Amino acid sequence: MGDDYTRLWTYRLKWLYTLLVVFTLMLPVFYVIYISFNQNGFGARDYVFTFEWYSGIFTDLLLMNALGNTMLLAAITTVLAVPLGLIAAKFYKATGTDRAKLLTVSLLLSPLFVPADILGSALLVFFKNLNIACATAGEWLGVSWFETWFELGYFSALVGLIIYTIPYIFVVILITMGRYKEQQSEAARSCGATAWQAFYQIEFPQIRAGVFSACAFTVILSFNEYTRTSLLKGGYDTITSVLISQMLNEGMSEQSYAMSSLISFIAIAVIGSIIIYTLVHTDRLEREARAKAQPVMSS
Amino acid sequence: MIKVRPQLGGMGGSDITAPIPASRLRWQRGLSRALFLLPIIFMMVFFALPLALTVVWSVFERTMFWMKPGFTLFSYENFFFSARLDNFLSSMMHSSVSVVVSFVLGFPIAVFIRRRIPQVAQHRVILLFILPFMVSEIIRIFALRPVLQRTGLVNTVLLELGVITEPITAILYTPMGVIIGEVMSFLPFIVFAGFLAMEAVPKYIFEICDDLGAPRHRVFIDVILPLAAPGIFAGGVFIFVNGLGVALLPNILGGPGAVNAGLIATQAIAALDFPLAMAVSAIMMATLLALLYLGHRLFNLTRILSPIN
Amino acid sequence: MNQKNDIAVQVSGLAKNYGAVQALRGVDLTIGAGEYFVLLGPSGGGKTTLLRLLGGFIRPTAGQILLHGRDVSEQPPNRRPTSMVFQSFALFPHMTVAQNVGYGLRLRRLPKAEIAARVDAMLEMVGLKDLADRMPHALSGGQQQRVQLGRSLVLEADILLLDEPLAALDAKLRKDMCLELKHLQEQIGITFVHVTHNQEEAMTVADNMAIIADGVLVETGTAQDLYENPQARFTADFIGENNIFDGRVSGLTGSGVEIDLGFAKFTVDAQGQTPRVSDMVSVSIRSELVRVLGPGEAPEALLQTVPATYGEAVYLGLATSHVAKLANGDNIVARHVSRGGTSDDFEAEAPLTYAWPRTQMRLHLS
Numbered sequence: 008m009g010d011d012y013t014r015l016w017t018y019r020l021k022w023l024y025t026l027l028v029v030f031t032l033m034l035p036v037f038y039v040i041y042i043s044f045n046q047n048g049f050g051a052r053d054y055v056f057t058f059e060w061y062s063g064i065f066t067d068l069l070l071m072n073a074l075g076n077t078m079l080l081a082a083i084t085t086v087l088a089v090p091l092g093l094i095a096a097k098f099y100k101a102t103g104t105d106r107a108k109l110l111t112v113s114l115l116l117s118p119l120f121v122p123a124d125i126l127g128s129a130l131l132v133f134f135k136n137l138n139i140a141c142a143t144a145g146e147w148l149g150v151s152w153f154e155t156w157f158e159l160g161y162f163s164a165l166v167g168l169i170i171y172t173i174p175y176i177f178v179v180i181l182i183t184m185g186r187y188k189e190q191q192s193e194a195a196r197s198c199g200a201t202a203w204q205a206f207y208q209i210e211f212p213q214i215r216a217g218v219f220s221a222c223a224f225t226v227i228l229s230f231n232e233y234t235r236t237s238l239l240k241g242g243y244d245t246i247t248s249v250l251i252s253q254m255l256n257e258g259m260s261e262q263s264y265a266m267s268s269l270i271s272f273i274a275i276a277v278i279g280s281i282i283i284y285t286l287v288h289t290d291r292l293e294r295e296a297r298a299k300a301q302p303v304m305s306s
Numbered sequence: 307m308i309k310v311r312p313q314l315g316g317m318g319g320s321d322i323t324a325p326i327p328a329s330r331l332r333w334q335r336g337l338s339r340a341l342f343l344l345p346i347i348f349m350m351v352f353f354a355l356p357l358a359l360t361v362v363w364s365v366f367e368r369t370m371f372w373m374k375p376g377f378t379l380f381s382y383e384n385f386f387f388s389a390r391l392d393n394f395l396s397s398m399m400h401s402s403v404s405v406v407v408s409f410v411l412g413f414p415i416a417v418f419i420r421r422r423i424p425q426v427a428q429h430r431v432i433l434l435f436i437l438p439f440m441v442s443e444i445i446r447i448f449a450l451r452p453v454l455q456r457t458g459l460v461n462t463v464l465l466e467l468g469v470i471t472e473p474i475t476a477i478l479y480t481p482m483g484v485i486i487g488e489v490m491s492f493l494p495f496i497v498f499a500g501f502l503a504m505e506a507v508p509k510y511i512f513e514i515c516d517d518l519g520a521p522r523h524r525v526f527i528d529v530i531l532p533l534a535a536p537g538i539f540a541g542g543v544f545i546f547v548n549g550l551g552v553a554l555l556p557n558i559l560g561g562p563g564a565v566n567a568g569l570i571a572t573q574a575i576a577a578l579d580f581p582l583a584m585a586v587s588a589i590m591m592a593t594l595l596a597l598l599y600l601g602h603r604l605f606n607l608t609r610i611l612s613p614i615n
Numbered sequence: 616m617n618q619k620n621d622i623a624v625q626v627s628g629l630a631k632n633y634g635a636v637q638a639l640r641g642v643d644l645t646i647g648a649g650e651y652f653v654l655l656g657p658s659g660g661g662k663t664t665l666l667r668l669l670g671g672f673i674r675p676t677a678g679q680i681l682l683h684g685r686d687v688s689e690q691p692p693n694r695r696p697t698s699m700v701f702q703s704f705a706l707f708p709h710m711t712v713a714q715n716v717g718y719g720l721r722l723r724r725l726p727k728a729e730i731a732a733r734v735d736a737m738l739e740m741v742g743l744k745d746l747a748d749r750m751p752h753a754l755s756g757g758q759q760q761r762v763q764l765g766r767s768l769v770l771e772a773d774i775l776l777l778d779e780p781l782a783a784l785d786a787k788l789r790k791d792m793c794l795e796l797k798h799l800q801e802q803i804g805i806t807f808v809h810v811t812h813n814q815e816e817a818m819t820v821a822d823n824m825a826i827i828a829d830g831v832l833v834e835t836g837t838a839q840d841l842y843e844n845p846q847a848r849f850t851a852d853f854i855g856e857n858n859i860f861d862g863r864v865s866g867l868t869g870s871g872v873e874i875d876l877g878f879a880k881f882t883v884d885a886q887g888q889t890p891r892v893s894d895m896v897s898v899s900i901r902s903e904l905v906r907v908l909g910p911g912e913a914p915e916a917l918l919q920t921v922p923a924t925y926g927e928a929v930y931l932g933l934a935t936s937h938v939a940k941l942a943n944g945d946n947i948v949a950r951h952v953s954r955g956g957t958s959d960d961f962e963a964e965a966p967l968t969y970a971w972p973r974t975q976m977r978l979h980l981s
Contacts, residue, residue, distance in 0.1 A: 021418045025431070028415060032438035032490060035449030038459055042452065095345035103633065109608065114349040120544060120598075121357065122551020124568030125590045128575055128583045132363055133356035135372070135580075166352045173349070190705035193672050194763070196692035197699040198719035198770060199322045202338070208718075212709050231442030234554065238575070247444050254448050254558070267445045274440040282433045322723055323772075325685065325694050 036271050043268040048261045060265035067262050073244040077230055080161065080245065084168040084229040085222050091169065092176030092221060096184055099177075115177045118170050123234035127167060131238045134163045159241035167235035172228050176221040183217025220281050227274045246270065357591055364585035373580045381585035390570055394589075397556070397566035400481050401549030404488035405542045408496045411489070413538065416500025417530065421512060432501055435494040447487055447558050454478040454486065454559075483559040484566075491555070492545040499544065503537020504530075506609065536605040543597050551590055622684070623648040623774055623806040624669060629678035631664050638664045642678070642832045644825060646808060648773075651800045653821035654810045657853070661830040663778055666810045670699045670776050683773055698767035702779040704759035706751035712762050713738065713747040719770040737769040740799075757788045764796075768803065775800075777809040781816060793819045814854060818842070826850050848979035851899040856936075858947050859899045859979075864890045872978060874898060878942035879921050883978045890980055897979040900971050905949035907937050907961065908968040918970040923947055925965045939967060 042048070046055035064070055092115070099111045118126065137157035145154040157163065187210060195205035211218070229236075233247035240248070246266065253263050326334070367376040385391065419431050438446065453459040454477045461473040476482055507530055515525045531538075549555070553568035565573075567590050574583040601607050624646035631639040639661045646652045654662040667673050669680060671692035680688045687695045698719075706715050713734050720730040738744050741761040751759060760780055767775055780796070781789040797820045800807045811817050817824055818838045826833040826841065826849065834841065834850045845851040852859055862876035872890055874881045876898075883898055890896055900919075907925075914920045923939035926946070935953045938946055947969050961967060 018422060021414075021422065025415050025418065025434075028411065028493070029434050029437065032435075032493060033441075034459075035446055035453050035490070036438070036441050038453055039445060039449045091345045091348060094342060098342040098345070101342070111346060114346060114354065118353060120547055120594055122548050122568050122590065124553040124572050125551045125587045126353075126357070128571045129356040129360050129587050130352070131575065132580055132584060133352075133359065136363075170349070170353050173345070188703065188705060190701045190703055191707055193670075193692070194699065194701060194705040194766070195707070195718070196672070197670060197697065197776075198766065199693045199722045200718075201693055202691070204722065209707055227440050231440075231444075233442065233444045234552070238572075247442055250442075251444050251448075254444070259448070267442075267449075271441040271445055274442075275437060278437060278440045282430065282436075323694055323696060325687070325690055328689065331689055331691075 036275075039264060040268040040272065043261070043264040048264075060261040061269065063262040064266050064269065067266075069244065069249055070246070070262060070266055073246045073249045076240075076243045077245040077247070080164055080168060080236070081226045081229040083161075083165055084172060085225040087165065088169040088172050088225055089176055089218065089222050092173050093180055093218060095173070095177055096180040099181065100184060100189070116174050119174045123171075123232075124238075126170065127235040127238035130163065130167055130170075130235070131159070134159060134166075134239065159239060160243065161240075163239040163241070164236050164243070167239045168229040168232060171232055171235055172225045175224050175228065179221045179224065180214065180217050183214045187213050216284075223277055223281055227277060230270065231274070357587070360584045360587040360591065364581055364588045366581050366584075368579055368581050371578055378581075381579075381581040384579075384582055385570075385585055385589065390565075393563070393565040393570065394550075394567055396481070396563070397484075397550055398546075400485050400564070401488065401546045401566075404485050404492065404549050405545045407485070407489050408493045408545055409538070409542065412493045412496035413500045416497050416504055419501060420504040420507070421509070428501075432498065435497045439494050443491060443552075443554060444558075446491065447554055450483075450487055450490065450559060451478065454483060478559060479561040481560065481564050483561070484556050484564045487555045487559040488545070488549045491552075492548060495544050496538075496541045499537050499541025500534065503534035503541075506537070507533045536601070536607050536609045539601045539605055540607060543594070543601060546597070547590070547594050550593070621648050622646070623650070623682065624652075624808065625681040625684075626665075626669075627679050627681075629665070629668060629680065630676045631661075631668060631673060632676045637830050639668070640830045642827075644832060644835070646806060646823070648683070648806055649804050651797065651807045651809065651820055651822045653817040653824040654808065654827055655814065655817040655821075655824050655854075656812065656827035656833075658812055660828040662810045662812075662827040664830075665827065666699075666776050666778055666808060669695075669774070669808060670697050671695050672699075696773040697776055698770050698772035698774075699776040699778065700760070700763045700767050700780045702782050704751070704756065704763070704783070706759055706762055706766075708751050711748050711750060712743060712754070715751065715762055716765045716769055718766060733769055734765075737765045740768070741765040756784050757792060760784065760792065764799075768799075772805070774806045774808060777807060779810055779812070781811070782813075789813075789816065790819075796820055826853060828853070844977060845899070846979065847981055848897040848899070851897075851977065851979060856902040856948060856950060857899040858902055858905065859897055860945075861895065861897050864892050864894045864896055867892060872896075874978075876943070881919060881976065882973070883976045884974070886978055888978060888980055890978070894980065898976050899979060900976050902936065902948040902950040903934070904975050905947070905969055905971045907939075907949050907951075908970050909961070910966065912968070914968065914970050917973055919973045919976060920968050920970040921947070923967055923969045925961045925963060925967050927963065928961070937961065939969060 043060055044056050044058070046057040046059060047053055095111060095115050099108055102108055102111070134157050138159075141154050141157055145151045191209050191213075192205045195209045196202070200208065231247065233245075233251060236245055237248045237251070250259070250263055250267060253259050259267075363373065364381050365377050365379065366373040367378050368380070385394075419428055423431055451458070455461075456473045456475060456478075458478075460477070461470075464470045465473065477486060511529055511533075512525070515529060520528070550566050551568040553566065553572045556564040556566050556569050567586050571583045571586040571590075574580070574586065598607065622645055624644065626642055626644040629639060629642040629644075630637070642665060644665075654665060656662045664673070668675055669682070671687065671690055671694070675688055678688070679686060682696050685696075692699075707718065710718065716737055717730045717734045720733060725733075734747075735744070738747055741764055743758060743761050743765065746754065746758065751762065754762065760783075763780070777796075781792055784792065793816050796807070796809075800820075807820075809817075809820060821838050823835065823837055824841065825835040826847070828849055834845065834847045836844075841850055842855055845854065845857075848859065851857045860874075860876050860881070862874040862881070864872055865875040865880065866873035867885075867890070868882075870885050871882050872885050874883060874896060881898055908914060908920070921941060923941050926938040926940055929936040929938065930953065931950075933953060934950045937949045937951070939949075941947050949969055
């Protein structure tokens with residue numbers, strides 16, 4: 008164990024290392040952003056700064072069409088998955104038995120451990136089979152209104168995205184709920200609130216930050232998702248599927264560099280502001296927590 | 307002595323404490339139970355069921371464009387008695403290397419954050435590692451190409467600095483490239499898992515160790531590792547399994563020899579060999595379950611969940 | 616609601632299981648309207664479970680709950696004539712004191728002006744008039760509990776449930792608030808049902824109380840009844856400081872019961888109970904009624920005596936406990952008011968006689 012000075016230096020070195028790792032992880036993205044501003048594109052000897060490619064994005068119909076699909080998918084996924092995750096987290100906290108808790112946790116967290124391509128393939132075959140089953144049943148019954156329910160398309164892509172995002176939602180909300188004392192809901196009930204009133208008047212204001220972060224995560228994660236969506240989306244184009252097909256075939260177009268930079272930039276900005284908000288917010292929460300832990304001892 | 311008091315209901319407020327008829331109570335309870343079970347049912351139907359059915363579909367017979375019910379082990383034969391097995395095994399190797407590299411690079415950060423950063427600030431530092439994760443994986447992985455390739459960022463910088471005289475070509479379109487990609491993609495997860503795992507190591511333990519004058523490596527081996535083991539293991543399994551299953555990595559960064567289970571599955575689907583894809587999925591799920599079972603026997607993985615309880 | 620009904624709470628055959636654990640078994644209980652009723656018992660004994668069943672936060676496994684004659688067993692908390700004060704400071708942290716107190720009134724859609732007037736009156740009543748705009752985290756523990764009390768009382772529910780409301784406060788504050796609660800209840804006149812594990816707290820506030828342990832309602836009565844004439848051995852053991860002797864009935868003579876303790880034989884009045892020969896029973900005597908007779912001091916008639924070997928004196932301020940060992944190895948305690956300075960010294964290991972009036976002994980069949 009060294010003296011205070013060497014400790015201070017190792018402390019700084021450790022900080023430096025931590026930031027360096029984050030920077031390295033971000034490096035390729037920064038590089039893409041750098042290239043996207045080069046008039047001569049990737050690999051050129053001379054660097055000429057330009058916004059040209061960015062203006063090109065919005066005239067690229069393929070990209071714009073894909074952007075529309077992607078945004079719609081991300082929005083619907085968020086609207087469906089966040090309430091599902093919230094309900095699951097409430098169930099997890101409310102249920103009394105350990106077995107129900109374990110079942111909930113393992114069902115909701117295990118999608119983390121199932122690689123994208125494996126889950127995507129399994130769901131693809133699942134939906135194709137459902138589709139065949141529906142067609143057969145329709146033929147047999149002589150009705151056809153449900154025959155196209157499970158065709159690959161928005162619905163199947165949504166299912167894939169919900170399963171992909173729900174573990175993150177579940178964890179984020181559960182951690183925020185950890186600070187909430189269930190007795191407040193009971194107090195509200197005994198004041199005459201219905202279960203629903205107790206939730207949205209008392210509990211929700213206190214877990215709002217977690218729910219909103221979960222929403223932001225879900226939008227960004229489903230926006231960025233490629234593997235599951237591309238396997239399950241049917242005929243639609245999404246941003247990531249357009250990008251990857253360009254990447255693998257003719258190499259990325261300059262517009263695509265610009266598009267990648269733009270969506271990366273937006274994601275970083277959104278999450279960045281959430282981080283900043285959380286910093287401010289946790290500060291306040293922490294102060295309150297401290298104040299609660301040691302109430303002013305005069306009555 | 308009871309004073310007769312006016313009821314709130316009679317004072318212009320609505321009487322919200324009137325009893326609910328039994329029939330309405332019953333369907334309200336049923337509705338709320340159904341609501342709470344909704345996520346579970348959803349995950350059962352669209353997650354657990356399809357994955358379980360992969361085993362069934364993997365023994366179906368392949369047809370021209372689809373498959374038909376039957377029982378054949380042809381797909382497994384196709385997997386185990388071909389180059390696919392070699393590819394699978396070598397991708398396991400690469401994955402294991404990625405796990406070790408990620409652990410060595412990432413876990414000290416988790417320990418550092420837990421030990422030396424004030425409690426209030428810890429979560430914020432952890433949030434930094436979410437940033438790279440917020441950029442689409444295809445951009446992150448694909449962007450490694452211009453960084454790692456012959457004329458890319460790494461080689462240019464190293465050449466400029468005079469560290470090397472010839473561009474390094476072994477870091478892209480090789481298994482090495484895949485490992486670099488895996489570490490770059492999954493390192494944050496070992497930091498998250500490590501951070502959660504370190505929750506199991508109370509801070510005063512470090513003070514006790516300092517007090518006893520234990521050398522650092524002994525503190526690490528005797529105290530930190532055993533307590534944080536379940537979390538570290540979960541993080542390791544996560545990286546290992548994704549290294550095996552994410553097709554994008556070998557697809558974009560790997561050379562001809564770098565094929566993992568995910569890529570085998572997607573290639574099979576592209577070739578309309580659905581039973582083979584299902585067999586690969588089933589094998590992956592078996593690998594995952596075996597690892598988790600092993601981990602559970604060794605460390606009792608439910609301990610990881612204590613921070614969220 | 617029937618205000619003339621004299622029974623506020625009537626519980627019959629109430630049981631609650633958590634999986635295989637029986638938290639509460641076959642409880643029958645009646646609480647009169649306007650009573651201050653205390654549920655007293657050791658931690659984990661089921662008293663809080665009973666209170667939460669009354670409040671509707673958990674559903675009974677079996678049995679029935681009538682509140683003011685109405686069966687509410689299946690009703691949720693917001694549909695019962697009850698209101699609850701919690702042990703932890705369960706205030707709504709995102710609302711001011713006044714908003715906390717007015718929450719239930721807002722739910723009832725009362726006019727704004729009326730809400731404000733009622734909240735003001737309530738804050739005055741619980742002594743928080745000046746803190747109306749504070750946030751809960753800026754209050755002391757005692758103040759937070761007052762806010763909770765106000766939040767419940769302002770609703771004018773018929774029954775107020777208090778779940779260890781003072782447990783999180785320090786000892787001095789607890790004493791003051793105890794009396795305050797009692798006076799508040801007398802002033803408002805509604806039924807209070809108060810759960811605590813603290814005897815002193817219970818005795819201070821209770822009109823009537825019930826002892827609950829191991830999921831069973833052991834005994835009910837006034838504080839004085841339970842202290843002076845406990846029916847159950849558990850009550851004698853739990854309340855006050857009693858010396859308890861277990862033995863077997865060896866003979867019945869009229870209303871006298873002869874009990875063989877192994878090292879001695881006591882004769883106790885049956886007090887209306889009907890023990891049978893060779894039943895296992897217990898006899899208890901409060902420690903403050905026990906006297907220590909020095910060597911050679913002759914016992915008066917009507918005194919029950921036992922020989923004991925002196926152990927030690929424990930000075931407790933007001934009282935001093937003289938602990939001695941009986942022939943069977945059990946301790947016996949005599950508690951006397953401390954006599955300043957020279958306490959009555961006995962030699963350790965001295966053979967003494969412990970004695971108490973026969974008529975004060977109580978027989979416990981269970």
